[in-house]
Amino acid sequence: MTSHKPSDPFKNASGGWGSLKAVTEILLQEHVAIDGSRVLMHQNKPDGFMCVSCSWAKPKDPHTFEFCESGAKATAWDLTAKRVGLDFFSQHTVAELNKWHDHELEEAGRVAAPLRWDPASDKYVEVSWQQAFSEIGDELKALDPDSAVFYASGRASLETSYMYQLFARMYGTNNLPDSSNMCHESTSVGLKQAIGVGVGTITLEDFDKTDLIFFFGQNVGTNSPRMLHPVQDARKRGVPVITFNPIREPGLVSFVNPQSPIEMLTPGSTQISTQYHQVKVGGDSAAIAGICKALLEADDQAVAAGQPRLLDVAFIQQHTVGFDEFAAFVRNTGWEQIETLSALSREALTEAANEYSRANAVIANYGMGLTQHRMGVQNVRMVMNLLLLRGNIGKPGAGPSPVRGHSNVQGQRTVGITEKPELAPLDKLSQQYRFEPPREKGLNTVEACEAILAGKVRAVFQLGGNLVRSVPDRFVIEPAWRNLRLTVNVTTKLNRSHLVHGAVSYILPCLSRIEIDMRAGQAQAVSMEDSTGCMHGSRGVAKPASEALMSEPGIVAGIALATLGQACTVDWTEWANNYALVRDAIAETYPTIFHDFNERMWTPGGFHRPIPAAERKWETKSGKAEFLTPTTLAEDPDVPTSQPDVLRLFTLRSDSQFNTTIYNLDDRFRGIYGNRMVLLMNEHDIERLGLSEDQEVAVETVAGDGIQRRVAGFKVVRYDVPAGCIGGYYPECNPLLPLWHYAKESKVPAAKSIPVRIVV
Template identity: 65%
Template structure:
């Protein structure tokens, strides 16, 4: 299929509201975007110098996505979005004391998230003053003392300690320890909003909460299957591995409602040939536009074909399709799963996936012929009410052919934030069974809390119910990232205490409690000078490799503290003295924190200080990679899905109901929006758009560009609407519609989440449309 056929676009002419983007991911478009952001943030020269060290062994780990960092990096080991994140952090723009003197919080609430963050870096600790409705300067000592005073007045389980996924391993370990020594396991994090479905689903299938694919596996694979991921925007550095694989003839099969540019074609900005000629690499060899929420049905179709082909091979005495020896030795539950797939009808599969049997047959034949295959997936799999089952169905597909625990094969959840996986590794979790509580008790001589803490959804419910009275945020933009904004926003103002540790101003900082602090911290790219000298920190990437990171930029202000120093400052003011723990020594030398992490997790972090700075980092040991299954059965488990219908337990839906997925744009990372353009989808100057199939647009009597009001279909009596969105025809399956995150988050009921994992189901929201008044 030619590039012109896959523009993901259905409008024509120069006056069309959407303009086709007919170019590959990467290429000159990427170079232009990087140059533009460096100029915009006034860091053209310094930014270029710093970018040359991004994701290098002597430099810093990207503050954007968590994709793997190679031991032998490219000359420029950063992508367009990584460069945007770096420029955004090292900007010369400042939000200083004078800025807050000029603007009340009520006034700032009328600003967009883009307007707030684009003003620059925070420079001094601030406290909200009720009399003037302004953030006013305070000393660090005053901030720590009052925060501690407020927390001591509460039951520990009335406080929530949230972590965004960007903090280092050292900070994360200290933060989790602070919360537990205070007396709570209320440690929700951004995993609760994205890949918790992975963390719940995989332990039951392969006995590990993370993926098994390592970077070197890309050199040995024969086949890749992508589900629910926009690689060109969310993990663009992976395109180098995909391009190399395609040049070796590796088949790449994609299942995604939208044709995302990065999974269609790629031009390497570091290749003179590709930059000076029309040359580009076709990435996907098959592209199947599955219905939103239809992934489990599509996977079931693949599994059904493999099982039935294997049944035929056994009857005919020909070569087996399934890896019978692997299944017999290493798995449990195969027969029940196989019977379930045999009983599943093609009518059911095609209805829920909107893919034909012929399309699934084509994909299954490629997979069946591969000696080593891997599955890669993103939040298009996990952010559904069936998210856990979706993950387990992917695992089932791999187990059928023994594609776990051998070179070139495995399951690869593609994580988002730069250390979201790592912070879980070192104890940030609301689930006490996942934390080494007995070891912490032994090391620090205190009694850790044993009761379950609150996840993100549970913390939000606690705020609504009045059970949560204090919120401490280690980074992030929590109140904007969560569902049900118009329900949640008033509740935040009833909190007694809110504390936000941040580098930039965002909308969450304006939804404050009665006592509110805004504590600015060093960014990872900045030089962190402590008593023992310049400090290194560590992070874990999506492939469970741990890397060192060293800042190169001068701090934005001499009043900033590092994240470890802020955590330690709160801990010293709040907690009684402990002879087993010297917070000041830890802040003075982060190597001591790494020693503590190694003592707590000796199997995972052996020789931590000696290994974390080596090129390529070091890989944490994962038993599933060696076909050792830490499950109740002692084997890898096939899981039979309850249903293939994403809407099985939803209120009765009529023909006018559409399924909405929220997604990020090209100039965006998580809730941070760098610009209003989304060039890969041809959207410019706005994010107030909805992309839908032309037939759905026509059937409802809408014209291109009409303003509409979206309303959520729910049975809880709450009205959830977003008005003034413009509808545009787009290449998306019928019955499906796309809008931007976080603008559409207010449409998601807090109760609309994945079963078991509680991940907000923001990729599958039942909605209706009507013309705006």
């Protein structure tokens, strides 16, 4: 294993030849070098398919190669020539497969036929689709609807997501948790409170008009690399980029565009961040408060000198409430406290404030580094406070930009995947389909896990995803998961959730979005929403991995029909054979967003959903944009971390990973090879705690709830992280995250700051 010392960071820019090599390697690894190269030419193109990994925006004028390294890996992963069929399960029991590494499970290949677990042999055996649908329907009919959970990953299309939420509600439950619960629910809550809509307000065009770009807790180089194209263009115009992140990520330092022959053939690269502040884990609210404090102090000086104001006073007076209380809080907060909590100097934060004060239009990008904290909603609100001070919302080139993860995670919420009944158009659904939807609040992901532990949930349906691996407290959750009556998994590949299963368990293999979807003799298309609120059509171009695969809409329709019966007011069979009918239904339910859906879905660059806040229309309780006065700037007031041996663990993803999918065990950007069981530690902490590099240690959570959470087998790696903080990979560190350690108000698991100690 290799590691970089703090003085020896990764020397190469992100992108460039390293990305091209990684793409070539994954195509060869999956034995699809020729077919994969052909298919990639259609990725994120108006006549092709939308990437199955991240949700970053798709331009109306795409590049020749409109894919990134991460997207190419996701495509190769689905396009693989490897198969999981009857021969595979004839050789392996579930008990044996449970000993495999997560990477080995998915690397086995595409699941080729529907499967049912056989308890006698402890193997999955093939079943017909009709048998699977009928048996699942019988199981669901025997249960109380509120004892079933319908989870959706962000990969499902708008059409599938709409059908799925309608099926669950006709069945009788609002138990519709999704991957947003795990990551950006803090955004959905925080932005809704601040500006009246739970999504960002910027589009790709805003990057052409901005004067300054912020990044807070978002690793663009591995999580959404195509985003580097507009950022690089902005940098070439001289636009500053200010980054706050505990680790110096290569994608936020410099970038070589693989699309540019000149950049590829010369030693140069584009510097991305003009200021890079390595904020302490959990110190983001304090850092933003410091920028605001420096700005207020500079504004006071401008007033005293008779110079132009630095605050947008007219905007604040006309469009906001709560400014005076927030300003008083910031003024009364001392610099010493801000510096201690953020681990950044007054001078550094003042430098950021000075740059901010010179910019007329500012975009604030942020990711899970802000949302996955106990104070995650407050972190989001603090970003909004910063933008509101200078009117940076509702004008070209400015606004909040929450960078979502999975490809349609925002879109599935738009069409009704939510456990919160107030966010779904229940009255409209009732009128449209002549049934009475349930009105009680459903379970989010954390609440679903709590109910599984309590024995109140008997069935879990996963539309994609790998919940067993992604949820917190894995060592506590897995035994309870095995007590479920029914588990149903719609998937393309084998994963841990298929092996930790209920008494009755099915693996239902679906077509990938990359593949041609023929229904009733016609090729079908689907759609999704990107993280800037634009809707895009997507048409598969590759031959399906198996003739036995079924589309996600077809699977949902089959189970809905088997469960609800012929008397249902939805013609599920017609919908499964013609997705245009589903889009017509979506347009009827949501006419403001989806009118003329079928006609507009192929608009180059997508068609944009109306976002009132982008027009300075505030659908908040007050009717205006709202400043928030923090209750505290401390990362987690409920967990004492003042003990010298208590560290803040934050989870990371590698450059060879997407969510729980691990393409290989290397992380070239961080210099980690062949091993994910590592702890990235500050060299002073290593010395202070009497440790040595490459030493094998265990980590245990400081929780105080009587449950011991310990994971052994980590190796210490000296790395440039703030003192008192350590980094470890997700999902390997999930057993250390208590289920109750989540963001206030949003219940997003607080994976970016877990109090732990190292045990030798």
